[in-house]
Amino acid sequence: MKHMQHEPNANQAIVSIQEATKTFGEIVTFQGLNLNIRKNEVLCIVGPSGCGKTTLLRSINGLCPPTSGKIVFHGKVVSEPDPRMAMVFQQFGLFPWKTVWHNVAYPLNLRKMAKNEVKDRVENYLKMVGLEAFAHKYPYQLSGGMQQRVGLARALATHPELMLMDEPFASVDAQTREVLQMELLSITEKQTQTMIFITHSIDEAIVLGDRIAVMSHRPSRIVEVIDVEIPKPREISAVKSLPYYSNLRNHIWELLMDQGRRARKEVS
Amino acid sequence: MQIREFLSKDLTVRGISLVIVLSAWEVYGRSVNPILFTYPTAIVRAFVELAQKGELWRYGLQSLQVLVYGVLMGVLVAVPMGVLTARFRVIDKATDIYVNALYATPMVAIVPLLVLWFGFGIQAKTIVVFLFTVFPLLINTYQGVKNVDKNLLEVARSFCSSERQLWFDVILPSALPFIIAGFRLAVGRALVGMVLAEFYTSIAGLGYLIVRYSNTFQTAKLFVPIVVLMALGVASMELLKWVERKLAPWNRAIEEK
Ligand SMILES: Nc1ncnc2c1ncn2[C@@H]1O[C@H](COP(=O)(O)OP(=O)(O)OP(=O)(O)O)[C@@H](O)[C@H]1O
Ligand SMILES: [Mg+2]
Numbered sequence: 001m002k003h004m005q006h007e008p009n010a011n012q013a014i015v016s017i018q019e020a021t022k023t024f025g026e027i028v029t030f031q032g033l034n035l036n037i038r039k040n041e042v043l044c045i046v047g048p049s050g051c052g053k054t055t056l057l058r059s060i061n062g063l064c065p066p067t068s069g070k071i072v073f074h075g076k077v078v079s080e081p082d083p084r085m086a087m088v089f090q091q092f093g094l095f096p097w098k099t100v101w102h103n104v105a106y107p108l109n110l111r112k113m114a115k116n117e118v119k120d121r122v123e124n125y126l127k128m129v130g131l132e133a134f135a136h137k138y139p140y141q142l143s144g145g146m147q148q149r150v151g152l153a154r155a156l157a158t159h160p161e162l163m164l165m166d167e168p169f170a171s172v173d174a175q176t177r178e179v180l181q182m183e184l185l186s187i188t189e190k191q192t193q194t195m196i197f198i199t200h201s202i203d204e205a206i207v208l209g210d211r212i213a214v215m216s217h218r219p220s221r222i223v224e225v226i227d228v229e230i231p232k233p234r235e236i237s238a239v240k241s242l243p244y245y246s247n248l249r250n251h252i253w254e255l256l257m258d259q260g261r262r263a264r265k266e267v268s
Numbered sequence: 269m270q271i272r273e274f275l276s277k278d279l280t281v282r283g284i285s286l287v288i289v290l291s292a293w294e295v296y297g298r299s300v301n302p303i304l305f306t307y308p309t310a311i312v313r314a315f316v317e318l319a320q321k322g323e324l325w326r327y328g329l330q331s332l333q334v335l336v337y338g339v340l341m342g343v344l345v346a347v348p349m350g351v352l353t354a355r356f357r358v359i360d361k362a363t364d365i366y367v368n369a370l371y372a373t374p375m376v377a378i379v380p381l382l383v384l385w386f387g388f389g390i391q392a393k394t395i396v397v398f399l400f401t402v403f404p405l406l407i408n409t410y411q412g413v414k415n416v417d418k419n420l421l422e423v424a425r426s427f428c429s430s431e432r433q434l435w436f437d438v439i440l441p442s443a444l445p446f447i448i449a450g451f452r453l454a455v456g457r458a459l460v461g462m463v464l465a466e467f468y469t470s471i472a473g474l475g476y477l478i479v480r481y482s483n484t485f486q487t488a489k490l491f492v493p494i495v496v497l498m499a500l501g502v503a504s505m506e507l508l509k510w511v512e513r514k515l516a517p518w519n520r521a522i523e524e525k
Contacts, residue, residue, distance in 0.1 A: 061426055081428045093423040096518045097441040106437065107427040138518045158427075 013072075014039045014162060014194055015060060020069035021219075022055055029055045031219035032069070037162070042188065042195045044205035046252065047215025048259055053198045054090075056215075057164050060196065061087055073162070083111060086160035088168040092147045094139040094154075100126070101135040104154045111158075125153040128187060145176035149183075156187070163195040170200060181207055182236055189233050202252045206245060207236055214255045217263040223255055303485045310488040311495065318492050323477075328496060331462055331473040334390060338397025339458050346402045346454075347447060350409025351440075371403040376464060383468045393465040393473070400461030401454035408450025412443030445519040448512045455504050459497060 013036035021031045029052030037043050047053050058064045060071055062081040071078045073085070086107070087093075094103050101122055108118045126132045129149035139147050148168055155163055169177045181204060188195070199205050205212045212226045228248070230239055239245055290308050297307025318324040353360040353367075379396055386392035416439050424438050466475020474493040481490035512519070 058422075063422060063425060081426050083428050087423075087426045089419070089423060091419060093419055095420060095423075095438070095441070097444070097516065110427055110429055110433060140518060 012039065013037060014074065015196075016072040017056075017060070018070050018072065020056075020059065020066040020071055022052065022059060022064070022066045028219040030215075031221060033221045035213055035222050035225070037194065037196060039194055040192045041210040042193075042197055042208055044197045044199055044209035044212045045215060046199060046202060046205050046212060046256065047220060048217050048256060048263070049200070051215050051218050051220040053215060054166055057087070057166050057196065057198055060162075061085055061164055083107075083158070084161040085164055086155035086158045086162075087164040087166065088148070088151045088155045090167045090170055092139070092144075092151045092171075094147055094150055096139055099136050099138055100131060100142070100150050103139070103150055104157055107154060107158045121157045122153075125157040128156070129153045129183065143176075144172045145180060148172060148180065152180075152184070152187075156193075161194060163193055165195060165197040167198050167200060169204065177204075178236060184208065185232075185234060185236075202249055202256075203240070205252070206230075206248055207234065207239055212252065214252060217259045223259070226252070302487060304487065306488040306491055311491045314486075314488040315492045315495070318489065324492065324496070327472065327474055327477050327493070330390075331466065331475070332500075334393045334397055334465070334473065335458055335462050337390070337394045338461070339401050339455060341394065341398045342401030342405055342454060342458070343451070345398075346405035346450075347409050350406045350447075351413055351443075353406075354410045354413035367403065367406060370399075371407065375399050375461065379464055379468055383465075388469040388471055390472075393462065393469060396465035397458050397461045400457040404453040404457060405447070405450040408446045408453070409443060412446025412450075413439055415446065416442045441516075445512070445516045448508065448516065452505065452508045455508065456501065459501055459504075463497065 015037040017033055017035040020033045022029045033056070045053055045056070055064065059066050060073070060078065062078045062085075065071075065079055073082060095106065098106065104122045104125060105118050108121060113121075122135075123132065126135055129152055131146060131149055131153065134142060134146065139150070142150070148171075151168065169180050172180065185208065187193075197205075197208055199208075206228055209228050210232075212228060214223045214226070215221070216223045226248070230242065230244065294307045294309060297305055297310070302310070315324070349363075353363060375396070378399070382395055382399075383392050386395055420438050420442070421434070424434050429437060462473070463475040463478070466473035467479055469476075474497055477493040478490060481487070481493075
């Protein structure tokens, strides 16, 4: 795949969402939504439940193209899934009939990668998420947190230019969640990674995000994009004790509450 | 305390139960007219006699042959057809009236017709067994393919899977436990079909032995093919459970959770 333009520099958008609208029959999810994702940043998206976050991520991934407007990835309009993106799913999305090893190898084999390279990568990334001892177990034999580590390893192993994370830590318990956040931070320290991270948790968004996009109620758009001015590497407990942290938290909370109030008013 | 522990072992309980029931049968069976009923030791004696004469093996193999051919034909037709009907709406709608109608028909009703068409040989019997097996397998395969997890299909699409790969990576493995369950059902029905067909054709197989010995009132010998059929049923069920554990180890464990 040859590209005529140069590698986009740090400030250039790797993904550009332009006036995108997606409707399902009567339901309008997002409408006229604009958002740019820069190379090497972690962009967290928070928004009320049902506002279309998953749909937006699926649109970026090329699984459901927007009804109008466009999503541009590397200068090309996205119309189908692109191997340079990799998704981590909320319900893990592991194949129950494949072992951990084969789940991680799955996208690599789809790409017809050489056997020994697949082996190297799978081993490497299983080690990174601390699961090398569980390579030959089936997903049902693992806890939720471990299953999502497999999902993470599977996405990372493809060396994606863009990682799409749909509330990846929402279905594990609070403690595991914090451990996974720490691990994700340390992984992204070692190798920079462009990432769109959807979450319900304001805390998670601040801890992980370089920027946070706040989405409105349906028909949704981006209400505000906030730079998180906390340098990386970050340490979760240290971050949470900053006064800046609680101010930012309150600010985002207010934005979301405001959305809730507005939505209720429309209903009544 | 020790007695309770001794009794709590499943195997011990089964063994004791077996001894009691067989002894009761033996005692009662000896007091009844041997034309109407028989008892375990008489069956064993008859079994040894039939085995030594080679009769049992000859007729047993004939039956087994019909069973294997019929089931094999059933699998070869039902699995691809189940996959196709689940995948293509046109094929589904073009065939589902016949499938539903034939599945609802008691197959017993058309056995005489088949014998009339295909004669008394192995052909008619194989077709009967085939008809007994094909529908449960077809319907289970169809359900298995239809039941594939939409989320996993999306995972595959997200990682840029081709349609062909999707079948091998997602749809068929997800349908496999359904297909095996259908196979278990099918084998049970196949045994019924086999004996039935042999009753009608009456020149070969275990079904023929049953007819012959019951017509001549040799009740102890009559029980021999019955016991063999029972053993065949139990053995094939156990074999299929084993196959399922080998082919789909994830499934049983998930069901048990
Ligand atoms: N394939 C679809 N067909 C019809 N409606 C859909 C489809 N996918 C999503 N929707 C609708 O679009 C709206 C947004 O759904 P979406 O899952 O994107 O929201 P979300 O922000 O991810 O919600 P949550 O926070 O609960 O995960 C919902 O009302 C949903 O019912
Ligand atoms: Mg969602």
